[in-house]
Amino acid sequence: MEDWVYKAMSRWPDVPALYGWLSLDRRGHWRIRGEIISRPQIIDTINRNYAVDARGCWYFQNGPQRGYMQLEYAPFVLYVHKDHLRTHTGQTLSDLLMAFLDEEGSLLLLSEYGAGLLLDQDLPWALTRLYAGEAPADEAQLLAALQRPSGAETGLELHYAQQRVPVQRLDRDAMPETLSFVREPRAS
Known part of the structure; x- marks a missing residue:
């Protein structure tokens, strides 16, 4: 993950996680509320800050907030x-x-x-x-x-x-x- 993400996480440690908004379809498209994310800067940011937690749940760390991904097929x-x-x-x-x-x-x-x-x-x-x-x-x-x-x-x-x-x-x-x-x- 990027340095700015770690700084934001330490500055605001108690931001609640986001569920049900973000997904990855079987074609490799990131989606927000079902709509394909097409902006290259957003796609690149998600790609660089995509990770998995101890439960096996994949997420995008957006500054201090985790946005959990629904996976149509696989991570x-x-x-x-x-x-x-x-x-x-x-x-x-x-x-x-x-x-x-x-x-x-x-x-x-x-x-x-x-x-x-x-x-x-x-x-x-x-x-x-x-x-x-x-x-x-x-x-x-x-x-x-x-x-x-x-x-x-x-x-x-x-x-x-x-x-x-x-x-x-x-x-x-x-x-x-x-x-x-x-x-x-x-x-x-």
Whole structure:
């Protein structure tokens, strides 16, 4: 976070948190009360001051006030940039820990930053990097992976930046508990 945020937090330590106003959609857009935030300066400020608390609730620290984010899918949205994955906040992924296919074929990746949903427009990029053993995964292997029960290994691996990351089938509704994040934060 930025220095001005820390100064504001120390100056006004008891500002109540904000719930239900801010959200992150599955396309990587920040929203306020359902409307897309389009102003670049605001987007950049949110990106730089986006963090997670001990409960797994993601928030934007706006000076002394935390604005908790409702997550349509995951804390991050990922996209391909020059053959590398980046978060919607502009960080390049270097360490993938795990990959998950949900029941609809969406791909969620766990990295050093947390859980991130790959944009659907970049699924073809991922498909060329899915392997079953030493061979690229074929359509039948992908279909079999999608039909596995939630929590099951698929036998597939995602190859990324010299890494071979196992792919697990995991239902969308099981992701927050499994990956320790909260989609709809509430005041405690």
